[in-house]
Amino acid sequence: MKKHLLLGLLLLSSTGLWAQIDKFEKEIKAYESQDSLAMPAKNLRLFFGSSSFRLWKSFNQDMAAYPSINRGFGGSTLEEALYYFDRMVLKYQPAWVFMYEGDNDLAKGRSPEFIAQEFVEFSKRLKEKLPNTKLVFIAARPSLARIAMLDKQKDLNGRIQQIIAKEKGRFYIDMQSPFFRADGSLMDDIFVADRLHLNEKGYQLFVKQIHEFIQKHP
Template identity: 35%
Template sequence: MKPRASFIFLTLLLSAIWTLTLRAEPATDFSRFEKTIAAYEESDRAAPPPKGAILFTGASHIRRWTTLAQDFPQHQVINRGFGGSEIREATHFAPRIIFPYAPKTIYFRSGGNELWNKKRTAEEAFADFKEFVTTVHAKLPDTDIIYISNIRSLARASQDDLLKTMNTLIADYVRGKPHLRYIDVFDLMTDSSGQLRPECFVEDRLHLSPAGYKLLTAKVAADMGR
């Protein structure tokens, strides 16, 4: 091989290796939620939740929804949220916090953390959601999975476009498919002029206040009654 050709070949090879290195996905540290998941399992041993209930899981909007039982008194509900989590983690822990309950319905709210922390693109988070669906339906094919969309917040206004892209991808994906639904709450915390309402958030301007959960409860209740 001539020197110039060798140089070009080597340059292309190094470029390809560098590109693959940049795209290499860091391993997810599932152990960071081990204590939380183990605590749920301990609680289950002490008081086993009913089979066929309605399960809420996902990140902090679910974990902090401490009034679920009061908000939906006509239903048996289980809260298995873990704050700061990502979709991939919900999939990983499904055998421990989803499958044992054989829920008839899952309300799932996750995806914003990995976008905010720049761990995933909107497209990658969407792919993670599809994997979550595939994993759950492989074990529980008749369970309804309802994705509660990403929600705008005061603290993370800069990621609105990413959230909208991910929401759109998921909404289009679930449309018309059996046992899959989508609840759009992206603009739920806004006023008539499209401005976010501060009273719907707690001091961190990210998580929901009682007023915010009241709005979210109404949207989910409407889906339950459909």
């Protein structure tokens, strides 16, 4: 049975599955070209994930006090994060990996259970390859465009928290509650026109959570 399962996974990985992931090659190669001109130092904080990182325009300014590199790409998922692990994580030898994935995964129909298992795989791979590197999962955040996914986001975030609680060197940043008002309603002035991505005010809240975490875990 295990042999058949493995064969099925291999067949998937050799056909359409990786072809879809390869749509990010242009972005990844752009980072590699950038690295060929000036390779980042080791032991930095690596921000690795989807468009919440990629569209973080004030990243260099916001993280100036905390040596970091941003490798956000496209509308990526944990599947892509695993696929590009060697090229976009391992080679940097970071002290910390801050991950933002899960939101797009849910939007593509993947279950919280499946995504959580992919996180386990990513964490396991990081421990095997870079045993001293710490991993931070930034919770899937709410948005007006995906308000129907809120319960699934909470489910996923809860599953990741349970996994992290059992692992040394694994951490969680709440990125749900900061975006809600005291009455429980989601803020409607923190998004750009697509109602999905954050505007400047939204990023101020986003950055505040990350700074507070780093200050507690220097």
